[in-house]
Amino acid sequence: MSPIIKKKAGVLGATGSVGQRFILLLAEHPDFELSVLGASPRSAGKKYKDAVTWKQVDLLPESSSEIVVCECKAEYFADCDVVFSGLDADFAGEIEKEFVDNGLVIVSNAKNYRRDPNVPLVVPIVNVDHIDLIENTIKNQTDKKGFQICISNCSTAGLVAPLKPLIEKFGPIEFLTATTLQAISGAGFSPGVSGIDILDNIVPYISGEEEKMEWEVKKILGSYETSSNEIKLLSDKEIKVSAQCNRVPVSDGHTECISFKFKSRPAPSVEQVKQAMSEYVCDAYKLGCPSAPPHSIIVLDEANRPQPRLDRNRGNGYAVTVGRVREDPIFDFKMVVLSHNTIIGAAGAGILIAEYLLAKRLI
Template sequence: MDRVRVSILGATGLVGQWMVKLLANHPFIEVVGLSASPGKVGRKYGEVVHWFIPGDVPEYARDITLVSTDPPDHKSADVVLSALPNDVAWPIESRLLSAGLNVISNASPERMNPRIPLINPEVNWEHLNILREVKGNWVVKNPNCTAAIISMPIKPIQDLIDSLHIVTLQSVSGAGYLGLSYLAIDGNVIPFIKGEEEKIEAELNKMLGKQFPEKFEPWGKPVYVTTTRVPVKYGHMAVIHAVLTKDVDTEYIINRLSRFRSLPQERELPTAPREPIKVINRVDAPQPARDLDPMAVSVGRVSVRDRVLRLVALGDNLVRGAAGITILTVETMKALGIL
């Protein structure tokens, strides 16, 4: 199989580090460039990175010399993966686009642009098909980390849902390594995350809707979301109450969830989880400390009463919610022949 050459923007941040880690020993994706902020350009990745995540800096990445975010520094990449912070991402990404490069990005700006596909591979890989009609280069966005996790268990039961009430309990790593001080969040809950509820509502509706070349048609169901930050390091949880359109029982829902498979599973893509939704029987699952899977969404407490379905979903905000979803998008696009 042909290799795909990628470069990574924001390679020293929390999401960038996960991309570097997940691409060690990848069967067909090759890292040809790592870029970081101007002060670090020209130095070696292994010397500069403040490695926060488990394990060591992968061997292959240590001696890579950091480059800038300027287009000429990325011209050997088939696609540029962006793990840039939301507030600086778009000017850099659009400069790369103008220079003829392809971009897959985790950053929030332009996610709701009607011509840009917003992709969680298992949920809406079909939306990538519009790129077949695009001449030249393209940009693909990955969703907000929480929208990535929630969209997974909603997808297989989408047709049964009339409205959604969602309360999230999100981990501190979602705010970045320095995002929340110990004094602010330890032993505390902060029931507000700026901009998060709007993103989840809009992005769920886009991913579960239809994508056309020039526009998208949203799913159209009301989604009410309250987001909270809890003193947990890794893993976002969502408690979902879904008002259903017809009578079904708990067993029926569990079957649909646990049997769900999509293109990444059918093609056995390297980063795809074998079961995208892991329904756990234990009465007190899922828990971040016990049940967190890098790419699958863990689901527990499934029950239906009077046409209201309740379930609790848990996913890895840095892997399924960010670095892993980007890589799975590369793999999916390769499998579809778009990349």
């Protein structure tokens, strides 16, 4: 039997919170091998094990520890089939542009290009079909050109997953409120949230987070229009979101308490809402992507779940867990949603997008 030739993957921002998760997820991936690691000039030239301040519960994989970190310049990543970015957004804009201009494929966690109409904003258990925008743009190109796909804000990822089957089955959501309880790994490691700020405390502000959630939902749940080759955003009439974001002393896993009201009357029953979420199977799973969860949304009936420490790794962190689904006296329903912020909210989403690109022969 001939050996399986894996695709070469690079990671930008490899030393950070998202970067470290990429290192773990790529260590034993069936289709990708970690080939180049990039970080700031402070880390460049050092072996990864010396450059990184490792903060994961799992040990640093030996396969990555001796790799020498380089600066984030396209020339060092020229052999990569795909480059994942976990770059600090202050630097991602210019660096990622240079990579795309040099013909590389970038799957980015940074916020810089999420609103670009030519860049799909993808939560891979929700809207991989938006990648058709790239497929249709590059299909007639003869020379190799780079492209970019953005991953959403991590709280947005958890929110849109249950909304997708609900909107498909029961129509537009007129109003939705979301109050988040976000893990400290979401704030990154440089410098990260200090112990004195978060111990015995809750911080009721995360810069820019509420605006991102309220806007990104509209692009991700919008539709890809083949005729015009564009993503059509949902309008305010099709969904209106109000978010309040809080940082809480949890290591990984963002919890969101949401209430929502459908536009159509009569509203479905609690059982119909639960069933629609439980039955949902994402396109990435149907296509055979190895990391895609068979059940993207796991609905729990226990009164005190989901809880981050107990439930964030369901579906290996690629699934979203929903609990406490019940009627709401003001809206139609309320429920609690939990998602792993550095897996389905960040690095895992990147890996799943790359698996989809591979399955569609786009890399």
